[in-house]
Amino acid sequence: MTRRKFLELVSILAGSALIGWTPEPGWAKGRKDGGFDAVVIGAGLGGLSCAALMARNGLRPLVIEQHDIPGGYATSFQREGDTGGTFQCEVSLHSTSAKSPDSRRLLSEMGVYDRLDFADHKLIWSRVEPDGILDLPPNGIAGFEALLAQRFPQEREGLGRFMAYWRKLLDELDAFQAKGMPALKVLFPLQYPTMWDVAGKSLGQVLGRFMADQKLKDMIAMTWGYYGLPPSKLAAFYYLIPMAEYLTHGGQYLRGTSQTLSDGLAAVITENGGTVLLGERVREILLKDGRAAGVRTASGKTFTARAVVSNAAAPVTFGMLPKDVLPREYSTRVSGFKPSLSSVIVWLGLNQDVTTIQPRAELSVELEPDPEVAYAAALRGDYAKSGIGCMIYDNLVPGFSPKDKSTITLMTLSGYEPWKRFEADYAAGRKHEYNLAKERMVKELVAVAERTILPGLSKMIVMTEAATPLTNRRFTGNTDGAIYGYDQTPDNSFRSRLENRTPVKGLYLASAWAAPGGGFGGALLAGKQAFKNLVEDLG
Incomplete structure (x- = not known):
């Protein structure tokens, strides 16, 4: 067992366990009144989710957003038509698996699930092909396998072995969530062999092991565009887990557009004692004794707090710090990551x-x-x-x-x-x-x-x-206008992806640029991970 592979798996599984984590009851009772516990830079989903969890658990966050509405990419706007009528323009949301047990639990922890009204997609995916349109209904992995076997009968044996591998991966993930890590790390490959095997592999590598027909492999990977990378570059784990959720629980859209999610999170923050300040751009992160202790805005206003959480792009965040604050090794590592x-x-x-x-x-x-x-x-x-x-x-x-x-x-x-x-x-x-x-x-x-x-x-x-x-x-x-943070390649996922806790004490990342990655679900989880790190450090 290599140390690097073990650490990568620990990070993968820590992300899956994050869904069920909650702080100890009453842990924030000893906080001092009057000041902010954290300044959150940016009101995208990562910043809003982190601040909502803070506010619901007894802390006082201040969210500062440069625009006049919260949301980041989770937003919409209106335009008038030439012949009259006002059209809604959704910026980013096509479909999200909001009704899976993990998603429902996460949104409920943030206090917004019951505020949202979901419209179910009747189909998982529809793809225009030369001979017609392929429709993929939400019939689970078994239904997906039956459809593929019908279209590619010559690959039935390899397809069956791949589907068994996929199911075993999901079963092992469920078992890990129930049982946790084995007592000895050397037992991990024996207890969770499929999770051990998939770590560090691209989707293309995994599919190529079982099947030869390129059209079949491309059909399994048909939603790769959601992740911003083709199968040869996309981490297999990062694709197979959410794809299974879509196949099993279907996809949903938000009535009222994705702005309702952003507005709902902002309302949770303010209703629970937090503050959302719009129309103010953070220019600088302030340090005190080497620790993040507040921010200064472009208009010259200063806000202090016990910590700083950044929903801004990681390169932008680090550009707000004093020069040479980050360790050289860390800066070199970050400079090697590629925006999506x-x-x-x-x-x-x-x-x-x-x-x-x-x-x-x-x-x-x-x-x-x-x-x-x-x-x-x-x-x-x-x-x-x-x-x-x-x-x-x-x-x-x-x-x-x-x-x-x-x-x-x-x-x-x-x-x-x-x-x-x-x-x-x-x-x-x-x-x-x-x-x-x-x-x-x-x-x-x-x-x-x-x-x-x-x-x-x-x-x-x-x-x-x-x-x-x-x-x-x-x-x-x-x-670079990235929509998924850093590329989610096998060598930039999980353990090797940017941690939410930075080398600067009191500074945390809550965005698609940090773990676990991009998309609505990834950004929300990044917010929760930053909250968890903050709770652990503030004690």
Whole structure:
């Protein structure tokens, strides 16, 4: 047993055990009144979830957000149509497995589950293929296996062995949550052999061990875009666990858009004695005797506290510290991490109800059959090859759009490099060339959707809005407009991923940039992990 592999597994399993962790009753009774226990930089899901847990457990957080609404990527906005009517534009949420036992427990601990109204996706996934549309219903892993076996009978034996491996991984994870670590670490590979085996492997490596047919492997990995990496680069554990949750419990969308989750968490904070300060940007993290002790904002205001929790991007957070505070080894390690892909998004308001034409809520269009080729196309901004995801929200929430109209979103992953040349002019407000590039991108995505999903789409459009990696960077502050924090590669997951507790005492990370990673669930868990670390350190 190697020490590195053991430590990686300990980190994996600590993340799974985090769901059930709660502080000791009354642990915060001895706190002093009058001051803030922590300043939380940023009101994205990681910062809001950490602050909500603090407030519900007797601490007093101050959340400082640069925008006039909380949420980060978990937000929405409105745009008027050319012919009247106000359209809702959802920024990020397509589907989340909110009704799984772990998700329900986590949201309940934060005090928001009963405040939310979920709309169930009827299908896990719909994929446009050359010969039609593949629909994947929420029939569990067994239903998924039956569908795959029917389409790939020549791979039935290898597929069966892979599915047995997947089920054993899930069973061992359940057993670990019930029994915990073995008394001797050398027993771990014997007691949990599948978890031991999957650690450090990519999804592509695991699939390739059991099956040869590339189309079958690509179908199992069909939702790789949710994680921002193709199978060859994506950590297998990070894909297989949430995919099993989707297959078993289905996916949900939030009525009222993802803004309701952000608003709900903000309300929990203020109702329990915390404070949410909007429209104020943190510029500097203050230290006292080497410990994080407060922040200074761009307007010159100073706020002190016993600790600082950052929901900002990790590189941005570290840039707020005094020079040379971080240990050299830590700085070198962090500099080797790569920000995830960003995205381009097009929001369209349509002059007619298209739910009778296309009854599916979420569809993907794979323009390149090989995920590796599609990923490379996304990196270079070749949106004619990178594929798109399409959401028709009216199929999930009737009345989402104005009467007799529809709202759809087209999205694809994107590298930052294709938009970097506009960076300086964009910041200076000189956007002519940038806007021309954005218009070309919109036309490309609309053309793909018109050809594959909604014939005649271009003639239905009465509202158009679009976002690029520069938009993402501007509104979230995320380095390179990243949407998943750091890439979730096998060597940047779990143990090797950035810890929530930093080398600077009293400074914690609560975002997709730290453990466990990106996505709504990952950001919420990062908030809880930061809260747990803070509780342990404040005592």
